[in-house]
Amino acid sequence: MRAWTDPIGHALFRLRLRPNHLTVAGLGVSLLAAAAFVAGRTRTAGLLLILAGLFDFFDGSLARASGQVTPFGAFLDSVIDRYSDLVVLLAIVVLFARMPHTRGAIIAMAGLVGSVMVSYTKARAESIGIECNVGVMERPERMICLIAGALLGLLEPALWILAVLANLTAIQRIAFTRRAIRDSARLSIGAALLSGVLVAAPAAAADTLLANSAPSIPPATEGAWAAAVTGFQAGDPGPLIRAFGSEAALSSPIADYARYLLADALARAGDLEAARAVALGLAERHPNSRLAAPALLTAATLASHAGADDEAQAILKRLISSYPDAAEVPEALYLLGMIGEAGDQRDAAVGVYQELRVRAPTTGWEDGATERLAALAAAGVRVPELLIDQRLQRAERLLSGGVSKMAAEEAERIAKETRDSGIAVRALRIVADASQKMGRYEAAARALELAAARAPADRRSGLLLEQARLWRRAGQRERALTVLAGVEARGAEGEVAEALCLKGRTLEELDRQTQAVSAYKTVAARSPARAVACEALWRLGWLEYLRGDARAAEQTWLRLIELPGGRAWRQPALYWAGRAKEQTAGLEAAETLYRRVLGEAPRSYYGLLAARRVTTPAEAAPDPAIRLPADPQEAIGDDPGFARADLLRRIGLVEFALQELEDVVARAVGDPVRLYGLSGVYVREERYHLALRVLRRNFVAVAESGHSALPRAFWEMLYPLGWRQKLTEASQRAGLDPYFVAAVVRQESSYDPRAVSPAGARGLMQLMPGTAQIVAESCGLTFRDELLDDPAANLQLGTCFLADRMREWADPRLALAAYNAGPNRMRQWWQTRRTNDLEAFVERIPIDETRHYVKRVMFYWEEYRRIYGGS
The missing domain is CATH 1.10.530.10 (Lysozyme)
Incomplete structure (x- = not known):
């Protein structure tokens, strides 16, 4: 397909067309097709729809050929598609109405409604965090249906197909979204098992059952547990109740998981009282388990269903106080508020809902709390405004939760309202950070300017330094230089050094090389012990190298590696000092520098470049500081934490096993051999990203040594070939x-x-x-x-x-x-x-x-x- 679409895209590019031109042209052709339908020329309309489809098809080829792939282009394309659909279907309604053909007009209107709802249901589902792509009647299928009906003279049958399937698709998406929302409510613990999602409770010490050597589980027992899990996942709780209700399971290394699943199975079987007791027992016996908070939430939910609201409230308050950072807290707060409302404790419910709005403003539970507060206010209950400190906390959490626009708007209101300078600076800091996340660098810079004006003197220069960085990112380099001059005049030593280095970079971008050189030299002379001096010398060396002064560049880069903070710059500085040396004294003289790179990090980017320039092979690397077994499994064979996670995996609880493994990895920090073995477990489960996270944090120096004693398994984990x-x-x-x-x-x-x-x-x-x-x-x-x-x-x-x-x-x-x-x-x-x-x-x-x-x-x-x- 691309063999003939790409040349067309390049040809359109040579005609100086833009993808958006084709997108809008496609709308124009769709309008002509609509006019043809109104006039009763259905075959002409069908041909015009084919042409409109080609415009829609080739705008992508043109975008690729010209490199004009933009988010706005995709947005415009989607909006124009909706307009095209609507005008064409509306024209068909007019066609049938003019005949008159009442049935055809009604079917066309049903098709129009269905087409709108297919897109609308998807957009609304995505707005609440649910991917909704089910159904068969997407836009391409609808267009094919209309084109075929128009060209074959079978427009009414085609509309029947379109109307029925489009509305069925919309209904299917409604049902899908309802199920997704219902399942996320966690009224059934089994959703965590079936979806593979369980958010960790606060980090805590290892469960006490890991401190003792785990008893061996007989193969027959393990097989029975695996069969029970499989049956439970298929909807039969009976085998799991028998298997995990046994003493063997409740005293095993996975006793907390056994109780967690047992509580869910009992609830599904209708024994709510027993389920509640088991869930509470889990929290009592395993308070440090990641399942303690979910178990308490389950117990509270079951107590509420049984009418024991006082008990439910006590359990929820215990959850919130004992596990304040648990993912279950927002739901617990919402349930606590609902129970308070039901018990006519409406003022208390207001306080809980307000707390939820502050603590979890990016969750769906906050939306529910806002609705309940509105309902209570409408019923005459006094709902006080949030205190300014609460609003500030809410804005900070909105920002950290990725809702930058709402965070900026709320913080901006706070900054305008308050007379407290500390609160104002904190709010303007949120505005700046949120604006920066949204790519609004000028707005972020202006916010920091306001913050600096209200900040204490000792914080002002730091804020102005950040403001200068933002002006530079916004392309306002002269404004950045003006701000930096103020920091140079009034800042502390470290801030002045940072300002001078940033000034040098900005001057480089303005092609004022001589002034940039002066700024970099000043940094290196005044603040040689600071890390910023290394960056200044690195950039100074490049200015010298690019103007043809290789000798000066070599001296600058060699000076860099002698600075206290120069360790991170050693490899690039040594390599490019070698390149400069090669220009002035030849390859043989430069080899000494290249070999220093190879001696320190042969398996690195600069080691690779250096190896290509030396004439003889590098010497073998020294023995690695650690010895890794050829089989990663050997490194963790006797680890009780791993044994617990592996048992979960073997009985079919793979997601639980991986989450448990995270705790094992956290406890293994500082023991590279164990970490190597645990990385192998991640690879075995095709969780390559988790293995790489461990290896990147702990094995960079080992990998850079490239020693031949490192086993092949290590390299295959570090450089996986998944799929x-x-x-x-x-x-x-x-x-x-x-x-x-x-x-x-x-x-x-x-x-x-x-x-x-x-x-x-x-x-x-x-x-x-x-x-x-x-x-x-x-x-x-x-x-x-x-x-x-x-x-x-x-x-x-x-x-x-x-x-x-x-x-x-x-x-x-x-x-x-x-x-x-x-x-x-x-x-x-x-x-x-x-x-x-x-x-x-x-x-x-x-x-x-x-x-x-x-x-x-x-x-x-x-x-x-x-x-x-x-x-």
Whole structure:
């Protein structure tokens, strides 16, 4: 499909068209089709709908060809699609009404309603955090139905199909959303088991049952437990009640899990009193278990159902006080308020609902609390306004919960209302942080300006320094320099050093190199013991190197590695000092510096570059500080915490096992051999991202040594190849090296198919939905949101997009920069480059994230080829 759509996209690009032009043109053609329907020229209308579909199809090809893939483009495309659907179906209603053909008009109206509701139900479900993609009558199917009916003269039968299936799809989505909301209410504990979601209670010491050696579970007993779990998941609680109600289960290493599931099974079997007693027993016997808070919530719910509201209230208050950070607290507060209302304790209920609004403003329970407060106010109950400190806490929690717009609005109101400078500064800090998260850097800078004006003198320079950074990010560099001058004049030593370094970077961007050099030299001279001096010397060396003074650059970079804070800069500084030395004294003289890089970190990005420049092989690395067994399982064979998690896995409670394993990992910090073994467990369960999280935190130095004594299992865990067949097939279809794609996936998502970035990119290759939709259209795929979470589909879309970048740039380093930062940015950087040396170009990429991204993926690519490809 792309073989003929891509050339068309490039041809349209050469005509200086933009994707949005085609999108709007498609609406125009849809209006013509509507006019044709009104005039009774149905076959003409069908042909025009085909043309409108082609416009909708090729706007994606044009976007890919021109690199104009934007979130607004995807938004506009979706809105225009809705307009097109409505005008066409409305025209068909008019057609039948004019005949007159009452039945046809009614069916067309039903189709119009169904089409609107299919889109509306999905949008509303997503607004409350539920992905709702069920049903068969999406827009492509509706258009095919209309086109076929118009061209074949069977418009009324086609409308019957469209109306029935579209409304069935809408009803199906309503039912799906209702089930999702109901199941999330946790009135049945089994939802946690079946959905695989259990949020941890507060971190605590290991349960006491781990302190003792766990008794061995006979295979027959273990088999019976596994069968009981399987039956329970299928809806039969009986076997589980018998299995987990036994003394063997209730005294086993997983006694808390046995009680948790037993309580749920008893509740499902109708024995609510026994279920409540078991749930309370869990909290009594295992207070440090991650299941204690959920068990208390269950007990309170069951007590309330039984009419024992006083007991339910006592249990809920115990949960809230004992486990204040538990995920169950918002629901507990809501239930406590509802019980208070039912018991005519309406003032107390108001207080609880207000507390819920402050403590959990980003949850669905807060929405419920707000509705109940409105109902109580309408009933004449006094509902006091939140205190300003409560509002401030609420705004902070909105910000941390990702609801930046609401956080900024609330904090801005607080800042305007209060006369307390401390509260005002705190509120304006929230406004600045929220605005920054939304990409509104100018608004963030103005908020910090107001905060600095009301802040104590000792905090003012720090706020102004942050304000300058934001002005720079907003492209207001001259304003940033003005603010930095004030920090230089009045700030403390550390703030002045930071300001001078930032001033140098800003002057560089304004192409005022001489002034930038002066700023960097001042930092290095005044504050050599501060980390910022290292950054200043690094950037100073680059200014010298790019103006052709390699000798000065070499001296600057060698000076950098001698500074107290220069350790993090050693590898890049040594390598580029070597490159500078090579220019002035030749390769043989530079090899000493390259070998220092290889001696410290042979398996690193700079070790890779240095190895390519030395003429003889590097010496073998010294023995690693730790010895890892060839089989990771050997490292944890006698660990009681792992034995508990592994037992959960073996009887079918895999998600519980993985959550339990998190506690085992936390207790193993400082013991690298155990951590290595636990990483192997994650890999075995295809939770590669969890293994990588452990390995990245604890094994960087070990991996950089590259010692031959490190077992192959270590390298395969550090560089996993999850979904290998799907990855290879997608790579080959796109004409890419599978190991190159594997490196991209490792950096993008750590092989977590459910990964979601703060910006909304999703899946293994971290695609934005708008970008993915356009790529899907160009590949001939019908895009649905859930494709992004499917490994095979995400890999197919991601490799298509990456292959486009490779076709444009040829060199993988440039293609990676375009993939990460966007094609337009990359074109701008390339046009304004000061060197054709691609290694140097990578070092000068302005965005830190993209610069690190390119280096990491290039190194990972080499490691994948070394480990799996024999390179």
